Amino acid sequence: MELRYFILRRLLLLIPTVLGLSIFMFILIEAVPKAILVTPYINPHSRIPYIIQEANALKILGFNYPPPIAYLFYLDRLLHGNLGLMSMPGYPNSVAAAIVDAFPNTIQLTIFASLLSIAIAIPLGTYIGARPNSIADQAGRVFSLTGYAIPAFWLALMLQIVFGKNILLGNPLGVLPFSGSFSASAIPNPTPSWFVNGITYPTHLVIFDALIHGDFPLFVDALKHIILPVLTLTYGILAGILRFMRAGMVDASNQEYVKTARSKGVPEKLVIKRHIRKNAMIPTITVMGLLVAGLLGGVVLVEYVFAYPGMGYLTTQGILSYQIWLVIGTTLIFGLILVLTNLIVDVVYALTDPRIRY
């Protein structure tokens, strides 16, 4: 099958892309003063003099060699899953471990947000796309333009102010938690064995772990915490998908095959469902993938505003406390996700459109 070759080719192309990404990261590392790079490798309480500790760290990291060799050291560390060290109170020492803790939360937000937006945008786009220039269409346009125009962090703040439970604000609609991924009061007493240092096991996702261990109140509490961040993220992509779905519908309804369908006597409802929507989905799917990848940018800000312990929150904390290895590490992971999403989009696209020649 040719699809197999296509996927194989794309996977092979992944290698240079990822290498390129790592080189870029390394250039950033090289640009940073060495003193900052070695900070987490130094134990201030040790009796060994700073200078010697620094020299040792530089040697371990390979920075006593010229940059190309140092890059190989870096690559070697990457391949071993070693993203460097960090020192932030309340977080593990290793960047990789911190990312492993935070990563599921981000993915959870992203997946919930994208599923929700797809579930809303596709039917809605179909509806308004079938009725161009109607009142519904105008309303849809305003709705999606607003989605484009409103920055995620601002929307997040607004939602927080209006719906967030805050004693100081005393807002009447404030029924949802203000921030975090669960309330301290919802933690069962005594703390169960799957709940260690605010991290739940095995999935690291409070919602699912609570379900797995049958702790229903905690599950509801965690679910409440996720509503506002997910809504904020949803609005942005929802607007994008809606616009594309509408445009796809309008474009497809002007095609000749729609005339053919009508000339066969296909009822209007089925013309839309079977003939127009199916074709309108093709461009929408592409955009959907890109938007979901783009979501990662929004996630950083939204997590920060809601203090949701995901990758974004982690990154911002890292930036604020000069954790260079952490920042580099999360950036690398974000880059990887982007590349992989693109690959998935391409494959899905090839699968949905029979005309695509791989």
Next chain:
Amino acid sequence: MMQNTEGKKSESETYLRVEKLKTQFFTARGIVKALDEIDLTIRKGEIYGLVGESGCGKSVTAQSIMYLVPDPPGRIVSGKIYVGNVNILTGLEQLAKITVKSETNVKIKRNKRMIKRHNYLLSRIRGDRISMIFQEPTLALNPVIRVGDQIAENILLHLKVDMANAILRREMSTRKDYESFVQKALSIGDKDARNKAIREWCESYSISDAEELVRNIFLTYQDPETVVKSIEFIVNERKSGTNINRLSRAREYYLYQQRLFEATLNLMEAESGKNQDEIDRARTALNEIKKEGSSFLSFRIINKFIGKRIEAPLRDAAKRRVHELLNLVNIAEPERTALSYPHELSGGMQQRVMIAMALASNPQMLIADEPTTALDVTTQAQILDLIRNLNRQMGSSVLFITHDLAVIAQMCNRVGVMYAGNIVEEADVNTIFDNPKHPYTIGLLKALPRADRIAGKMVKLETVAGSVPNLITPPTGCRFHPRCKFKMDICEKKKPELDDLGDGHKVACWLYQEPGGSGK
């Protein structure tokens, strides 16, 4: 009067009748008067050719007849189109109210309820009584649906009742049938003859895949009782997918839908007639039938959830019919072709698929809009041949639209020549080519390069000067007058009517009629 008897005779044979059809496009630059009250009749079984240059309105005519004019910007403003005895423009005035304030300022107020009902009417007529083949098969086939499914869609829309009937008849057959068959088969001594009988019987029960098995049963057992039992077993196994009760309920529902359609149609026709009594009667009739609908409520709910399972035997039948149709249009491997996507087929094959799709529900009328323009000469020859043969076999009428006079000459019985939204000449094909009357027709024929005539360096074509006019501001009077060699004063002032010169040769030109006499 002679014309009257002539009219009556053709009336009885007419399948499509277009009266004073006026289609316009309301654009930002002005109103494009695309069709200027054209009249057209097409008789049963004939191929009527409509020829003209681009922008003359021949495609708009086809789209108007199918009510496919893209809206906005286009709308049929007035006229009647009878398909069989149904006017598909019934209630046209109620669909939308058009207020023309100026050329560029037109308000169209649509009545959604009426449009919905009209769409319902159209969906029952299009594809069933009248279907269409488009110019570019590449664009006209849905790229993401397998061609077999696209053809089957048409069958499942219009032939449900027929197919359900056929299936039920077959499935309801009793044990008696098997017994009589087994007796008959066992009485045949000759092995070959018996095999043949088994084969035919299996086919009629659509158990062709069990044929081998049935034959073995005959070979193994000799006593009729066992054979009957075994066959019963096979046949039952075969039809275990069909729930006969559900299917017959479904058939009743389809029949009810048909009655509903007819009643709605009656009401629409009555409403356009403005006779209050009739309207009331039609409305009560419709309501009566609608009441019946309540008894189908539970079925409709079931249908909603397991409709696919109920229709499974119909789908099987539709699949077989798709293969038959593909065979009919000379596609060598119907099974494989049915499973391919349009882009996997060549242009000629795609056009064959289009034709198969158009013929799927045995329509009485076929509109072919430039069906061979996008194809190569040799493929064109194949497709033209196919359309002609199918027309002969099935006896359906064809409205054949093309810009190529040569194709017209080879295909059609009667020809209408269009220019700028008018039919300017109409006659049988020999008359048009031997004795054209309208200056435009004459010009067109002379401008044609011909492969059957010696040409050389010195030979020049005669041309019609100028080009097709802009239809936002069409020329006054006869729309051809700015390009006409024989222009007279009256041509600019008054539009000539399509006048019969005898023998059905109609011309719209002042050269052949008295200015005073055309008012009739």
Next chain:
Amino acid sequence: MLAVSGTWGVRQMTDFGTGDGGTLLYVSHLKKYFEISKSGFRVTGHVKAVDDVSFTLNQNETLGVVGETGCGKTTLGRLVLRLLESTDGDVYFNAPKEVIEKVMSLERELDRMGESNDGVDKERYDSILKELKKLSSEYSLTKMSHRKLKKYRKEMQPVFQDPFSSLDPRQIIRDILAEPMKLLTDMKPEQIREKSLQLINEVGLSEDHLYRFPHEFSGGQRQRIGIARAISIEPKLLVLDEPTSALDVSVQAQILNLLKDLQERKKLAFIFISHHLNVIRLMSDKVAVMYLGKIVELTDTERLFTNMLHPYTEALLSAIPIPDPKVGMSRIILEGEVPSPANPPKGCHFHPRCKYAMTNCGWSPRDMVLPLQEILEPLRVKSSDVLPTTKEILTDESKNTVELTFDKALTSAQFETFKTFISEAAAKPNGVRFRAIKSITLGAGGNSILMTMREADVPKLKEVKPGHFVSCLMYEKGAENTGIRGANVGKAAS
């Protein structure tokens, strides 16, 4: 490598003496292969869009190139103009007369050497090749450097099919017309302006049209502008690619007349590419019929239309609808479609659709699969005693064999029956492909039958009558079918 066809040789210059300046263009063994790749990793095959095409064109003469979609006619036009790089072959345009004569005589000598059965004088052969290479690198457009090419560029110009997309929508007509003059000549702005005015009048438009944008014109007017642009730098050759296909009949007539006028006045040579045979007949002095990248017939127009020799030409011509309802058409409806150029039939590309096909026309295993199934199907139905059930039909193109496998071993009687079926099928009028089976043998184990096909002969473009070039095996010496069409022709040629 070069020993392929009897080229469209020197003699034709005198045969078609309509031109007054001798040979303007000599295209020799021109090829364009596009690479195709299934996996995206390596080249798996070639589309031979133009495959070994040769012809000459005189000044003030029109060559019509006709064929169906995908036959390579457009590619040929682009190759001649070097808008596309060719894979192999030469285009001598406006070269000195002696050079062309020299090239032709050398190529003829090579052909003779290739055909003769005696030992080839290796030294002479190599020296000819070397000389040809030298000449072609100096004079052939396909091998020339771009700087040198510029000089020739202005003497040949294209006119494209689509008058809607070939004009820049953001330029006014004056600038569109001026562009080639600015780029390719050293005319002064003043002269260019004058010339533009003269051009626009020449193609039947007026001065105020110079200051409009392309979208303000109708299709016919745009094509006039396209022509005006092409002739602005006084070329000697116009390559017209379907110039009237997008136009209406009445406008087409105007454009064709304009082209004829221009040709007469400016002594232009045309390569007129079209799939409209009626237009070709009106416009051309000689016609090349193309099928799947090859010229199958090449002769002067009247002879082609009245006395065509190639079966494809015959079918093509009979497919043209005639605008006269009384002319009953004796159509040859070609079966099937034009095969994919990526995988054309063996031997003569046309043989699967040819009604005169002979056993050596290139019947290969893949031509046999469907007909064999057709034979075996009724057998299976009749009774399973005659032959065991067929499992599959395997083809091997490289070995030229078809293998039929059965679920049981065949008895010798069954094998004989099979043989008789084949010979019955071969005896039918349309059973040529079965006659092309060289041998039928029982495979090892007895449950398969192996059929070997006859080797294919490849037809070459040959002069079968004076000035009439055909690429068809019917006109070879000792062909089976000469009785049908080519008997008298064969005599005339020999």
